[in-house]
Amino acid sequence: MGYGSGDVVKQVSCELAPGRVTALVGPNGSGKSTLLRGMARLQRLSGGAVLIGDSEDVAALPSRELARRLTVLAQSRPTPQGITVRDAVEFGRHPHRGRWRNRDTDGPAAVQRAMELTGVAPLADDTVDALSGGQLQRVWLASCLAQDTAVLMLDEPTNHLDLRYQVELLDLLRELADDHGVTVGVVLHDLNHAAQVADVVAVLSAGELVACGAPADVLTEQLLTDVYGIGITVTADPVRGCLDVRPRPRRASVRHGLHAEPALATA
Numbered sequence: 001m002g003y004g005s006g007d008v009v010k011q012v013s014c015e016l017a018p019g020r021v022t023a024l025v026g027p028n029g030s031g032k033s034t035l036l037r038g039m040a041r042l043q044r045l046s047g048g049a050v051l052i053g054d055s056e057d058v059a060a061l062p063s064r065e066l067a068r069r070l071t072v073l074a075q076s077r078p079t080p081q082g083i084t085v086r087d088a089v090e091f092g093r094h095p096h097r098g099r100w101r102n103r104d105t106d107g108p109a110a111v112q113r114a115m116e117l118t119g120v121a122p123l124a125d126d127t128v129d130a131l132s133g134g135q136l137q138r139v140w141l142a143s144c145l146a147q148d149t150a151v152l153m154l155d156e157p158t159n160h161l162d163l164r165y166q167v168e169l170l171d172l173l174r175e176l177a178d179d180h181g182v183t184v185g186v187v188l189h190d191l192n193h194a195a196q197v198a199d200v201v202a203v204l205s206a207g208e209l210v211a212c213g214a215p216a217d218v219l220t221e222q223l224l225t226d227v228y229g230i231g232i233t234v235t236a237d238p239v240r241g242c243l244d245v246r247p248r249p250r251r252a253s254v255r256h257g258l259h260a261e262p263a264l265a266t267a
Contacts, residue, residue: 008034011048012209014202016151021177021184023194026204027228032187033075033155035204039185040072040153052151067095070151071144075159079129079136086124088139089115092146106148114145117172119165133160141169151183152176158193170197195219195243203227219243 009031016022016039024032037043039050041058050058052069061069071092080088092114093107115121118138123131128139137160144152154173158166174197176182188194194201194215201218203211205227211218224232224245231248 009038009204009207012204012207014039014209014212016183016185017200018150018183019177019181020199021173021186021197022200022202023198024185024187024202024204025189025191025194029206030204030227031207032204034207036072036153036155036185036187037074040070041066042072042074064095067147067149069149070153071147071149073141073144073152073154073157075155077140081129083128084125085115085120085128085131085139086111088128089120089142089146092143092148095147107146110146110148111142114142117145118142119168134162134165137161138165150181152185154184154186156187156189158188158190166193173197191219191224191245192243195245196240215243219245 008029012031012035014022014024014035024036026032034043038045039058041050045059052058052061058066058070089111090107093104093110096107097104112121115124118141120135120138120142123135123139128136131139137157141154141157144154152173157169161169170193173184173186177184177199186197188197198215200213201211201215202209203218203223210227211223219234221232221234224234228247230250233246233248235244235246236242237244
């Protein structure tokens with residue numbers, strides 16, 4: 001699986017399970033996004049297959065049927081001009097509509113719920129081209145949620161989001177998995193986010209899957225140091241109840257004592 005004549009991802013076997021959040025992590029160029037796109041049929045496979053549900057081949061499903069079962073929040077999407085936030089979120093209902101767009105009886109409620117979950121309901125009548133990057137990211141997430149599928153895939157969804165909405169997005173992924181049984185696959189750069197939200201972490205390096213399992217088993221100092229090529233410290237965070245992953249400085253810092261200058265005085 002890759003681009004042009006070369007394979008970016010080689011012989012990877014990975015399972016995303018219902019009610020479970022699986023995080024794909026690894027350095028830039030390791031194949032995380034390519035793997036996610038391949039599973040979502042956005043990237044052509046050079047070999048192997050992607051199965052969904054009761055061993056159905058994703059490649060054989062009609063586009064509308066696949067869109068009723070799987071949705072993807074890509075890294076970037078074009079920003080349409082002159083449409084409202086509500087219009088953009090309603091795009092997610094396209095696989096559920098009849099030919100004349102009047103048979104989606106569940107659509108209005110699904111759209112409203114998705115906007116409320118992502119915090120964009122107050123922006124419903126604003127035009128999307130007037131939004132900030134973080135607001136637009138939440139609108140596209142709302143569109144994915146309005147699609148109401150059993151499988152949700154997200155490629156670096158915390159990009160452009162401030163701290164509050166990063167936390168709320170991770171909490172939402174857990175809610176979707178825990179309370180609604182949604183299958184969640186998410187590409188993350190922040191290893192602490194992966195440790196916080198994921199049931200399973202898959203670590204990729206140079207297009208190969210080097211580890212896959214529970215965060216405590218996979219996010220080890222030795223493995224991460226080898227994969228990222230920088231010293232990494234992993235400790236248990238008693239407050240959050242998960243791992244705390246921190247890179248070590250490449251050069252030891254030298255601390256110098258600072259002496260306050262005497263105050264200026266005037267005679």
